Amino acid sequence: METTPATEDRGYRLFGTDEDIPFTESPVIHLPAFEQQRFDWGERIEARCSVDQLQLLQPLIETMSDELGLILVLVASRNELLKEGRYQSGTPVSREWLSSWLSGPLKDPLEQDGRCAVWVIDLRPGDGPRQIIWDRHDRFFVYGGAQGVRETLAQVGLTEQPLPPLPTPHTHRYHSRFDNAFDRVLSMPDWWVYSELRDEDAEL
Numbered sequence: 001m002e003t004t005p006a007t008e009d010r011g012y013r014l015f016g017t018d019e020d021i022p023f024t025e026s027p028v029i030h031l032p033a034f035e036q037q038r039f040d041w042g043e044r045i046e047a048r049c050s051v052d053q054l055q056l057l058q059p060l061i062e063t064m065s066d067e068l069g070l071i072l073v074l075v076a077s078r079n080e081l082l083k084e085g086r087y088q089s090g091t092p093v094s095r096e097w098l099s100s101w102l103s104g105p106l107k108d109p110l111e112q113d114g115r116c117a118v119w120v121i122d123l124r125p126g127d128g129p130r131q132i133i134w135d136r137h138d139r140f141f142v143y144g145g146a147q148g149v150r151e152t153l154a155q156v157g158l159t160e161q162p163l164p165p166l167p168t169p170h171t172h173r174y175h176s177r178f179d180n181a182f183d184r185v186l187s188m189p190d191w192w193v194y195s196e197l198r199d200e201d202a203e204l
Contacts, residue, residue, distance in 0.1 A: 028167060030138055032056075032158045036146060045149050047140040047158055053111050056140060058099055059152050061120060063128035063145065067092045071119035072186065073201050075136060078115070078174055079183050086201070087192040092123055109181045110134075114172030116182065117201075135203075137166055 027050070034047035049056050061068070070089040077084045093101070098120070102110070110118060118134040122144075130144035142149050150160065186192065 028138075028170065033161050033163060034140075034150070034153045034158050035160060035163050036150070042143075043146060045142045045146060045153070046163060047142065047153055048138055048163060049158070050138050051111070053134065053138060053140075054102055054107060056153070056156055056158070057102070057118075057120075057132065057134060059156055060129060060132055060140075060142060060149065061095055061098060063148055063152060064095065064120070064122045064132075065124040065126055065128070066094050067123040068095065068098055069093075069119075069121040069123055070098060071121070072192075073117040073119065073197070074115060074182075074186060075117065075197065075201060076115040076172070076174055078176070078179050082183055082186055083194070085197050086195045087186055088195070090191055090193050105181050106185055109175075109178035112173075113175050113178045113182075115174050136172055 030048035030050045032049040034045055036043060036045050047056060070093055072087045074082070074084050074087060110116065114136045117136050120132045120134075122128065122130050125144060128145040128148055129142045132143075133141040135141070154160070
């Protein structure tokens, strides 16, 4: 999958090219939908939406245990002092804490900026999702708890249907107005455990 960084200030973070009109781009607007996907190693649910993404994520978090891990995967940095990599919470967090944190200063940057992916891991998995990955393409990959996940997604207005491929090539927008928010949150050395990016992180 080819991606090209861009820095224009717009309200969306994923743009695709128009094959019929050279050198033009338009926002990639996902219909609010999901599908169940099966692989040799198991299954997952992929869900998509392009606006108000936290309204999709928060109800899924509510179906997890009260002992969660959080990872922010910074794939692109606009600050030479802030390294690209994985930033993992040093201690488990509760559902209430995480919901409040996601609704704080990083809400708009996470929903509208293309530099970061979010992982939520259930450290005491039960019947709900074991892991949720919200990637930079406004896709949510949910592992575990398939039946409950499908019901939750339907309740928040998503339709179960086949999902189309992402446009190729496409670009990610990194908005300058969000630089300070990312810098402040990720520059807290006592809270994050840092590790370098892995090869597969480029696809997030």
